[in-house]
Amino acid sequence: MDGNEGDYLRQRAVAVRQAVYGRDVFIRGLIEFTNFCRNNCYYCGIRRDNRHAARYRLTEEEILGCCREGYRLGFRTFVLQGGEDEYFTDEKMCRIIRSIRSNHPDCAITLSIGEKEAASYKRYFDAGADRYLLRHETANEAHYRRLHPEEMSLRRRKECLYALKEIGYQVGAGFMTGSPGQTVDTLYEDLQFLRELEPHMVGIGPFIPQRDTPFGGEPGGTAAMTVTLLSIIRLLLPRVLLPATTALGTIDAIGREKGLMAGANVVMPNLSPKEVRKKYALYDAKICTGEEAAECIECLKKRVRSAGYTVVCDRGDYR
Numbered sequence: 001m002d003g004n005e006g007d008y009l010r011q012r013a014v015a016v017r018q019a020v021y022g023r024d025v026f027i028r029g030l031i032e033f034t035n036f037c038r039n040n041c042y043y044c045g046i047r048r049d050n051r052h053a054a055r056y057r058l059t060e061e062e063i064l065g066c067c068r069e070g071y072r073l074g075f076r077t078f079v080l081q082g083g084e085d086e087y088f089t090d091e092k093m094c095r096i097i098r099s100i101r102s103n104h105p106d107c108a109i110t111l112s113i114g115e116k117e118a119a120s121y122k123r124y125f126d127a128g129a130d131r132y133l134l135r136h137e138t139a140n141e142a143h144y145r146r147l148h149p150e151e152m153s154l155r156r157r158k159e160c161l162y163a164l165k166e167i168g169y170q171v172g173a174g175f176m177t178g179s180p181g182q183t184v185d186t187l188y189e190d191l192q193f194l195r196e197l198e199p200h201m202v203g204i205g206p207f208i209p210q211r212d213t214p215f216g217g218e219p220g221g222t223a224a225m226t227v228t229l230l231s232i233i234r235l236l237l238p239r240v241l242l243p244a245t246t247a248l249g250t251i252d253a254i255g256r257e258k259g260l261m262a263g264a265n266v267v268m269p270n271l272s273p274k275e276v277r278k279k280y281a282l283y284d285a286k287i288c289t290g291e292e293a294a295e296c297i298e299c300l301k302k303r304v305r306s307a308g309y310t311v312v313c314d315r316g317d318y319r
Contacts, residue, residue, distance in 0.1 A: 006228055013231035013263030016238045021265050025309045026241070026316025027297070028077045028110065029070035029271040032280040033058040037083025039114070040149045043179060045210035045281040046083050052212045054279045057087060058272070060096050066271045066293075067100050067107075073297050074313040077108040079133070079268060084114035094127040101128030108315040112172075115156060118163040125167050132164045133172035135203055138179070138186055139193035146181040161197060170318050172201030172241075177229055178221020179207040187229070195236055200318040201266075202233050202240050205247030208283035223252035227262045234263030239319055241266050250287045256300075257307040266316065267304065269296045 034057045035046040046053055058066075067078050078100060082088070093113070100109055111124060112133035121132065136157055138144050144154040164171045175190050176182075194202060206221030226248050234242060243266040244259025252258065256267060270277055271293050278286075301311045 006224070006231075009228060009231040009235070010262045013234040014261065017234055017242075017263045017265055020239050020319055023309045024265065024312045024314070024316075025260060025304050026077070026266045026314060027075055027300070027311055028079045028243075028266060028268040028316070029066070029073075029075035029293075030079045030081060030268045031058070031063060031066045031070075032081050032270070032272045032276070033063050034082035034085040034088060035276075035280050036085040036087065037114075038086060039084055039152065041152070042147055042149070042214040043176070043207065043210070045213060045283060047213060050212045053281070056276050056279050057085065058276070060092070060099065062273060063096055064099055064103065066273070067104060069293060070271045071104055071107065073294055074311075075271070076106060076313060076315045077110060077131075078104075078271070079110040079112060081112040081133070088113070090120050090123050094123055097124055097127040097129050106315070108317065110172075115160050118160075118167070121160075121164055121169070122167050125169060129169070131170040131172065131201070133174075133201065133203060134161055134164065135172075135174040135176075136161065136190075136193065137175050138182070139175075139189040140186040143179075143181050143183075143186045147179060158193075161199075165197070165199075170200035170241075171197075172203055173197055173199045174201075174203035176207040176221060176247075177204060177226045178219070180215055180218045182207075191232065191236060194233065198237065200239075200241060201243075202237065203243055203245060204229055204233065205245035206251050208247055208250060208285070210281060210283045220251060223248060223255050223258060226255075227258050230259055230262045230264050241316065241318055243268055246270075246287060247283065250283070250285055254303075257303055260304065260307040260309055265309075267300055267311075269293065269300050 248255035
């Protein structure tokens with residue numbers, strides 16, 4: 001794709017995004033509460049067999065403390081993200097969700113904790129969770145097999161996404177750009193799947209290798225391809241909530257600004273305690289691991305302003 005086509009896509013995507021959401025950018029407070037995971041995905045730094053990962057779990061009080069600090073800083077959505085950690089049973093998760101809901105009734109609670117039974121998803125929803133992020137990673141069966149071990153399945157992943165929608169969650173899917181084995185054809189299938197699923201959120205970011213995984217030596221995805229796909233997704237799903245991801249900011253110093261200028265309207269700063277952020281190493285060289293949450297959000301607000309947008313103190317629901 002030459003520069004002119006990319007520019008045209010970005011201009012169209014920005015016009016569509018502004019028609020629906022204006023110049024508002026929504027912030028989500030990310031709380032990475034466990035890096036234990038039962039899965040062994042070949043691309044992920046917290047995969048089960050990575051013996052170099054420094055494992056941790058936040059306590060319920062630590063999680064609630066992150067929410068209190070986030071609320072003080074203006075966050076009205078909290079994203080609880082973690083590996084598929086069986087220590088956090090349904091009972092524990094529901095207790096945490098109910099506590100956050102009780103302390104912050106005006107906030108949205110998003111979960112990103114992987115594949116569960118539909119009954120578990122329903123329990124979390126009834127406890128007060130509003131949204132669920134579950135990236136499908138690829139909609140192509142052969143490509144899915146290239147990225148995941150035998151015990152995982154694309155069919156199961158899709159079943160989870162449809163179950164979440166049926167329960168009533170605002171649902172997020174998504175994929176990595178430039179992952180090993182990805183082609184124009186697999187990307188076409190991803191876009192067709194998104195069109196069919198009609199998710200409320202789509203999270204895409206470049207594939208970044210993590211040195212202790214089977215894909216540690218593979219080339220990473222590019223900012224240019226990620227930005228182009230953000231524009232395409234905005235045009236495909238005009239009302240979608242679309243993050244300019246940390247991964248995009250990791251491979252390009254102004255990657256998140258480029259994402260916002262291509263149709264994205266969400267940023268997700270990290271509210272996790274400073275001492276654990278480096279340990280949630282899905283990929284190498286992740287940014288924003290050393291700043292306090294307050295410093296991080298002030299820096300981000302300036303960056304968002306530099307791209308011509310404004311961070312708003314709002315739940316930022318799907319319109």
